[in-house]
Amino acid sequence: MISRYTCVLLAGTAGLFSATAFAQAETAGEAPSVWAGEEIIVTAQKRSESLQDVPLAISALSGDSLSDRAITDVASLAMAVPSLTFGSYGGQARIAIRGIGFDTINPGGEGRVAYHLNGVYLSRPAATTGTFFDVNRVEVLRGPQGTLYGRNATGGSINVIPRGPTDAFEGYLNLGYGNYNAITTEGAIGGPITDGVGFRVAFSTEDHDGYGRNITTGNEIDNAKRRAVRGMLSFALGETAKLDLSADYSTEDDRNYGNHYLGRASTVISPVGLLVGGVVPNDPRDIANDFDPQNDRTFWGLSARLEVGLGDLTLTSITGYRNNEYSLLTDLDATSAAISRFTFAEKGDHFSQELQLAGEIGRFEFLVGGFYFEESLSGNVAIPFDRMAIGMPALMVQGYEVNGDVKTKALAGFGQGSYALTDTLKATLGLRYSWERHDISDQFQLDLFRPYVPGAELIPAATRDARRSENSVTPKFGLEFSPRKDMLFYASMSKGFKSGGYNLGDIIDPNTGLANDGFKPETLWSYDAGFRGSFADGRVELNANAFYYDYKNLQVSKVVNTTVIIENAAASTIYGIEAQAIVRPLRGLQLEVTPTWLHGRYKDFQSANPADPFNPTPVVLDGNPIIQAPEVALNLAAQYKANVGAGSLRLRGEMGFQDRVYFTPFKERNVSREPNTLLNVFASYTLDNWEISVFGRNLTDKTVIANALVNSGLIGLPITGTLYPPRTYGVRIGYKFGS
Template structure:
């Protein structure tokens, strides 16, 4: 039981440095860049960049890594320089505003904060954000905020937390695993964002804002070397190409040995081999117009993201995994020594390529700013792995998707009103499938035979997939009436139309595989289906500024998750959109001359038409089969306790329960239909939090910075049926780092260690079907990692 004192001690948070921006400009990655002009309320005239091949080659040759890329945002602050919490300018509401005055629950971390805490991806980010949880399944990210997450296992499924990079929606959940590099800041919006962000932002939104080109020649290079033979290089070079054109090139390369071993092949598993590159060109034909073109590419080829054998989900039904009773020739194998290991003749395989291009045009109309964002995204990945032991039920997840989007925004500000409106178009085509051939000897052992022998030992088994198409058009607007200097009323509305088309197939076939083709004559392909839907997502907020940088607000907002079809479910009727109403109040205040910043929020959710996975026959379907309610509170506090000494706290309490959920336990064959009312929603720990202490000491030359963090979470359920074996118990983890910053701020070197006590925790888990003995398919968080990081800047 966690009492108030325990919670106070354990609600702990990583630090995220608040940079001071006296001219209301947003964070920039390159420290030595200076603004060339300020236009109206715009943050900064687009800087120019020098980008010669010589400089690019030099920066990449030096090598690079993530830890300090955003510290170039501002000089590392010595103890004597820090007398107040810095302010961050955010664009969470598609207009610039101070974080302390933004009337919504949003966490903003600058690139410097990401670097100091060694946050390199969404997985390591989650522990720094109240009410946020990160999970994974089959190479796809499962982001959850306030218990609103992602639990589908079908190809083509979409999450409930919208993921954006530079204002562009990334529809595929797998892309959220590609990591951060050359980032100016990350904004995490908690609560439904249906008005400004639209579809699939029921839980919130994660905005990644990457570094822009700079007006001066500048750059950085970071090298990280760690245990498990980790070598990470990250760097960027930036500068002017002409008086009106600038550019920026950023690169990140990660190579690491695996956290575990496959005893069947002798190879390591959960290793990493990734390459990422991003290029930006900015053209400023006039003082009123800025045109930014961007291209990014990400590639992985390793043995990562495999599901591990985590034991038996229902030991009373299957005390052991039956494949362990089979020989290698029968596609069986022993249980591996630890949960991090495999014992299979099939190595996990991860192959993925993501890339995209965008064109952003901004034009100052004097009375308003017009902005156009045009984007194309491509994603292609295939992950294959056994269940951690043996080879009788190998699983392949594959998905290829292309999307285009176009958004037009018009925003303005006057003495009486601040407003933003726009139209949005999105189109996507997905080709995905799930493939699970089944071992002949395993089926006979289960009593499903006699199954005739097969040349490769497999029958065709389960295959589900197809082609899905989504098209949506939306219009939105949000306006703030400045009733008095202290009182503001905001109202917003979004109307969207969406159409879904699907052509899919499914098979469950015990005929022998005589060719490599997983499809058989038993493949069932119904006629193509389509459906359309409309949605209204309003929002109303009343804000009271009781001090220059202190805000109290109350909000009512609606969010929705799109309906549609599951690829491979061959369902004749679509599932409907989810709906969530949020009733929320919050306060943000700066105290003691800005030495303390506190952000607090409390909320109540009314959640209807929940999309849950049910098994009909042998096919996984999504149905609107549940209602839920959630309430909780969360807080973030940063404080300067003494010269050079900083405290960072964040924590949350969440009570997320089903109000109505009538179904059978889909993990078990023949389970009775029950009402699971009162069960906790997946990915909804009751308590979680972090605390971090940071001390910076001035030396004769440079400064020394020491930091320690602790992270706590109560039990996390991964199944809506709240089976204790399919959960992660409460845990506490510790991190530490020490950095020396050179006197000129041109270089830095540091040591870090994460998960000091080497705690083994599960990021997510699911129960396999009876064909795999209801074994647990588990995805494991990283073990203890440590290393050294060095950065140079120019």
Template sequence: MIYRKLRVTSLCSAAAIALVASPALAQNSAQQSDDTTGSSGIADIVVTAQKRAESVQDTPIAVSAIGGAALAQRGATDLTAISSSVPGLNVSEQVGQARLTLRGIGVDNISTGAESSVAFNQDGVFFSRSAAALASFYDVERVEVLRGPQGTLYGRNATGGSVNIITNRPTFTTKAGVSLTYGNYDTINAEAYYSTGLTDKVAVRLAGQIQNHGGYGENLVSGSDVDDKHSQAIRGQLLFEPTERLTILLGADYYHQKDRSNIYHYFGPAGFTAAGAPVTPTGLLLGGYNPGPRNVASARDPSNRAEFWGLRADISYELSDTLSLRSLTAYRSSAFLVDSDLNPVGNDLFPITFGETSDEYSQELQLNLDTDRNKLVIGAFYMHEKIDGFIQGPLNLRAVGGPDLFVQGFYSGGRLKTDAAAVFAQDSYSITDALRVTVGARYSWEKKKVADQSDFNFDDLYDPAAGPRFPVHRDSQTFKSFTPKIGLDFDIARDVMVYASFSKGFKAGTFNLGSTGPALDPEKVDAYEVGLKSTLLDGHLRANLSGFYYDYSDLQVGKVQGQLLVLENAAAAEIYGLEGEFTLEPVRDLILTLNASWLHSRFKNYVTADQARPAGDGTTVDENGLPAFDLSGNRLPQAPRYTIDLTAQYSFDLPGGSLTIRGESNWSDRIYFSPFNLNYVSQPAFDTQNAFVTYRLDNGLRFTGYIRNIGNETIRASGQVATTLLGSPVIGFVKPPRTYGLTIAADF
């Protein structure tokens, strides 16, 4: 079955770090404690972005690190909460899947089997399915976002970068914490963790999370809530340290969600006839109506069910004081089933169901050498994955001028198997105490096998048990790539480092599961980057800058083709930009931050057709001689030109505790959702504000009041032009409205 239901008989009551009033922006991973500032200035954060522990300020790549205390301060419960804190990162959600884009490179297709160009890793384990990336934010030590191609050290599909979540490990001292949030839309969230030593060599940690809120909108036909959330998650870890040199960490996690989220919203018309006349969507012509951006008018209530779980074994052995060996073995299972509606305007024409299950096994081996001169990593990686996915929807013949009867309609789906293997090495060698050179390389091999079907059936009346009529299409393809990296970094002064690098990125080709078409070519990117990292004013100012240029070829770009959401290879793109991260403590306990990015992302040459505008641009034809559009010079989807994130946070003492006030302002330029750069398939420039007030008692009890999206802005998270059978309406998803509430939390 596409959705394998598991009943949860017990769930460790909710989990994670409670909201913290610490005025710093990160958490020191070595100490696993809240950041503080004060006389020592802005606290440092230790990262493992290069698969070894080092200060984020000593890491010669563009990496943003957000500690667990900062995540808790903002009440972050999923990946979307960090997007405004990382220059160049755009995060949205569509049909339950995370759409991650870094510097214009990401995923532009959410059909089953699609893969992101931004790698997602949790505790070193690669997550192939983007839907599972939304289910990991509790009991988190830190999040690291590596911007730019990670073609040397990271497993698969990291042409855009990598998002790494590191959770809190078990401790031998007993620690516990709990938090409870109540807010508008009947929000009740709970989190908890418990960590202790069972013996002097064995420790355990349990953490859990429960999220519940009512609908942000309403189905005006049924009166039911939509865009609500009901999820539960639990994670357990067992740490063994049988000797001083051997460490064994076993982990297991489970996530379950069942609600009415992930329904398409109606945004307006998009179609034009060959003569250029606008087309009114079919649903409106047949008596439907516009329910507004937050509500829907669907004859059937939406349904969203998701289940993710996994196991991992992380074994490290110190061969000597400078040499260590690590084995990371993992299994991941994911399943989701989404019932939505391509015509949410008051009549029942084209309901649609998305379903996918995935089983993923991965194994990574690392040999690490850490001396005064050499920081060497040598490794091998293997992954096997099997995906079963489908998209199907019966069609009401009213949509094409027929009687009020449903026929079998549309089906696409099948099975996609992937075997991926790689060997890699990277060494950072200190030429002098101030000058270092980094050289790395990775050889990747990947084979994909597909067995899929596609059908559009107008002949047979709808029977949910019936399958597609056409035979299974089978194909396979092998992809190989060599991705090197070379870089230099130099300390031009104390606490001031400059760096420069050249690297290549690779994302394997794939099949559009359910299209029965040939394989797509791999994506490739040549990346050049320069940067500066500095800590000034006796530790009270941190200023990090990066500039980059990408030569990007064979982009896998998403579009609607018939009833399919498919990828196709665009010819090439050029991307360059500047990013800055600044943190200032002008006076004790006042922290000001500015994160900003400027991005130029343009197609260099890309010709394609738009089924919603069959006449094309009047002069261009595609490779088949059909009317098309020349998109050269258009911006890449999900790639705003400018983003600015401003925050101010101030703490001061009160009787019996302290008070922290935090304000955030996030501004983004227009975001296009398709390569055609149409204003009606975009989110115009927007600005949102959030505010937090935390009162922390000396006994560790904390009270945090929050309000997000203060102006109650309606912001589109994604959008697409649906099938011409419905008159090409624009449909998509919206971000949450104004939310506010109170969190009570404590650590013990």
């Protein structure tokens, strides 16, 4: 019997074969501009070049393409980018590329996919919200980007480039309304102030009712109240220099990101809340808590980009400052019983400075530079709980609390050069030296006697003041062969590096009872080969690549009792194939097929399963799937544009399939996301400067788990997590003015 996964692969392969067959029938008689898709200029290699000329596994979407697909956040990119998965826990973005991403839940955790806003690195996974509006383009690089991007780019890099000031006065305003009383606005205005000085101001708001309800209090949860604004100034400094300044601010204050009850992790241990008479809702979109979640976050930043032409050279300086503050209050036991509260908070800022010198000398293109990063972060985790959870007389006590400060400094020097050996063959060599230092000063308490009083002083049971530093050299070797225009073969070998560090509160290793000296750095060697091609006067575009990863000391997190710990798995092997075909068989019609196959397994890895507390013996995990890595995925889309009356009509439909995703290394099906298929549709009509559009996402109203974990044994090992949005639909009216 043919499995559903085989059918998915066959469907994707059939689409690619059809595209190849179509490509071989080179059709003459039409100018390429009639059939070719939109050319996207990217800066993935920190120089401007056409997307189809980049010898990397990269996907890029222009602002217009994002609008066509109603992509307004990073989560929606998963339907448009191969090997990209997205989840969220506690309001922190869990972005993974090829199974490599962010999986911890403690303050101070850092992801493996580097997120950049207009060239500035954002270290906080929670800070990606509030950045995705008035976007010029987004670039997603798959695979380690150690040479040019360096810090925490083991899995890849996402670069969001906002629209900047324009030479002519222009702007737009979009107003949207949808189910759940969703009201959205987005707009921008900009243009010249005087000769050589331009500005742009953009904003975005989102409000919607809750996707679920707290059946205990009767209030809605998973609602949204978000605000964001960005201002930019551009100065032409003479004939050869330009200065761009930017400031952005975003805030969110709602009942989002609360824990949903998703089941029990153990067959022999019951969640404490249920044992004492608490209830859980029948609908997983609801919660049953004795209080409502409270989400409060504010992020803002400043950046300056200076480019100076020095003859055949260009000097670029990118300076960034980010300030991040957020807190989340939710129910740890996820039942209606008043057993526990869980507060998660993070506050900090970071400064970054990058210098680049780029040039071209004959057949040689090069870029050299330096990078400096400094971050100060304060974090707090508080879990007051009722002592009856551990068999003591009932009393809500101060319980478990962790707070502390983490400081990080990073320095790097890097360079990359490409030499054209012939008119069709080019070689690339890159190298980066990275040094990082982490300082931690933290303390924790486990107080079973003081009655709970919000804001009470922490009485430490243990403290830690420690420092660790690491360095790494990450090279890259690449070859690219272009036998003709619009055809490129490439191969590369590169190394990724993510530094070690500390996890707030894991002062004592619960596995050993000894002092915890933090976790080690992880490294990854990547071997990647791919192809990019355009055929039949632009009617067909084919992109494909295969990769192999040798992953060492990967950092894996789990909850042990009340503590989140990070341990180093010995190794993992990951390999796979990604492909994308775009076919334009008729004028205005575009078909897209993107199949992905990913094989990721742990090896030489043993760890005790916290969901089986009666068996402290480490379990052999060799051969288990790595987390956040669906083995098979397939995205299909069809889009049609045509002139209708005095305007133009656009119709688009999408299907996205992902097979099972595990959220722990123990291959627990009850802590995984089941295989799922999502369907989206979009339609718009444009007339002069006006556009009206409608959309529908998750049309079949699937309940899909965004992320899940086995929670603390203190409250009986419930499985808690968050969910993707349900079926949403709405209408948007937009108006553009100016050029």
